[in-house]
Amino acid sequence: MTHSAEHAAIVIRGARIIDPSIGRDEVADVAIVDGVIAGAARVSARAHVVSADGWILCPGLIDIHVHLREPGQTHKETIKTGTAAACAGGFTFVACMPNTAPPLDHPDAVRLVLELSRNAGHCTVGPIATITQGRAGREVVDFAALLQAGAIAFSDDGDGVEDDKVMRTAFEQAATHDTLLIQHCEYKEISAGGVMHAGSVARRLGFPGLDPRSEEAMIERDIDLCRKTGGRYHVAHISTAKAIDLVRTAKADDLPVSAEVCAHHLLLTDEACADANPNTKMHPPLRPNNDVDACRSALLDGTIDCIVTDHAPHTREEKSVGFLKAPPGIVGLETSVGVCAEAMIRSGLADWSALIKWMTDGPARVIRRQPVTTDVDVPAELTLIDPTATWTVDAERFVSKGRCSPFDGMNLTGLPVGTVRGRRLYMRPAAGS
Ligand SMILES: [Zn+2]
Known part of the structure; x- marks a missing residue:
């Protein structure tokens, strides 16, 4: 996918972190170094920065x-x-x-x-x-x-x-x-x-x-x-x-x-x-x-x-x-x-x-999978959501091969804008980064 790339260091700045598994809900920066969530102090100046003001960051x-x-x-x-x-x-x-x-x-x-x-x-x-x-x-x-x-x-x-x-x-x-x-x-x-x-x-x-x-x-x-x-x-x-x-x-x-x-x-x-x-x-x-x-x-x-x-x-x-x-x-x-x-x-x-x-x-x-969390020292598996983005469903633009959606044409609020898996960052086109 053209909008995904690997980075040795990623910093997600200013997101509201919501992590129900550990009862976390706060605005903070999150750093990912070599695919693992790290303390902010370990981030180099060359880190890829995502400005996430107003967005939610969750597992x-x-x-x-x-x-x-x-x-x-x-x-x-x-x-x-x-x-x-x-x-x-x-x-x-x-x-x-x-x-x-x-x-x-x-x-x-x-x-x-x-x-x-x-x-x-x-x-x-x-x-x-x-x-x-x-x-x-x-x-x-x-x-x-x-x-x-x-x-x-x-x-x-x-x-x-x-x-x-x-x-x-x-x-x-x-x-x-x-x-x-x-x-x-x-x-x-x-x-x-x-x-x-x-x-x-x-x-x-x-x-x-x-x-x-x-x-x-x-x-x-x-x-x-x-x-x-x-x-x-x-x-x-x-x-x-x-x-x-x-x-x-x-x-x-x-x-x-x-x-x-x-x-x-x-x-x-x-x-x-x-x-x-x-x-x-x-x-x-x-x-x-x-x-x-x-x-x-x-x-x-x-x-x-x-x-x-x-x-x-x-x-x-x-x-x-x-x-x-x-x-x-x-x-x-x-x-x-x-x-x-x-x-x-x-x-x-x-x-x-x-x-x-x-x-x-x-x-x-x-399914008894280890719950993913936003804790440090955990391999990054994160989702970014813009909770206020209002958008119209357009089935023609789905990434899926399937187009059959009862929601086609519907206006919705709340849009996933990115994911992080290890070193790989995917950002929705035009969502900024
Ligand atoms: Zn079934």
Whole structure:
């Protein structure tokens, strides 16, 4: 990427440092020497200086639900373009989903993703392996071999694991290896070809509705298995009030259960589907107001641990076949900060410190990654945000190959302007440095 360069010494001057993991919130200078956060006294006169007055400096943002599409679907996205989009969106770490072609069900595939992402150099990637061979839902993978290769968790995302016996074996494996299962909660016989939330908008359009029970019933089954086996369990893209109640109860019972919510489920309701724009089609679908409110409240009370994008690029051709036939999924890496700020901060519900926690410390704890901090002697992994920048989303200018965004044309406030990873500094074009 042309706007990124390596520097032996970097000084970020005058930013408001918000670091929820260590309770830090102050205006100060931060120096990075040889890729490590250093005391200001060690900085040479030749350091690269970033003037960050009015900006926020925080630990690098983390997104644990991203589809990078490689191997096999590089017409939609590549590891290079996807991680570049993540960097432009302020993320320094993303976990990628294994529904590629072939799926990440073999150690070699996991190693390939790690190698391609290291070569791309835009952000750190943690590959998620499949739960079952070929994502077919019949036979669990070799957990030990995949963990050895570098898998950070397991998921058949795109599909839920429906078979009770298979899922029970997966839970036992997760418990044995002390690793995490991430479930895309959907029973296909209940969702039964639904294309949008089964509600007034679907009825008005005459479109098949997607029954929220398909999500809730699988969470119920899984929490029961979690209780019996002790395997760690994470609900992907939770979207209904009832589903959230199930997680809330499980947490009250001290079960190893966590949950994530997508940025779009915090801001949009199924009314956004009213004009049948395929860029508002995703699984789980946009829900009514009471579910959106429940998602927001669940972040505030800690039932939901973190925010993700479920960045799921498709080509314009794939998406331009009408709402009924278009594949579900939207891009989100480059709009997440602005969308979350709109939903949680500009709505008056939370402040930047809380939002940053849901995008750094929260997801790090779910995947048991060492939380990144702004402390000295720590390898630099930092994000710069201009909290007052007002901008208009222009999908044509996305770094991602994907253009399918329900936020295209929307005005947002809050823009990631740079990231630091070790010696590498990326600055958004025209953001100054
Ligand atoms: Zn999913």
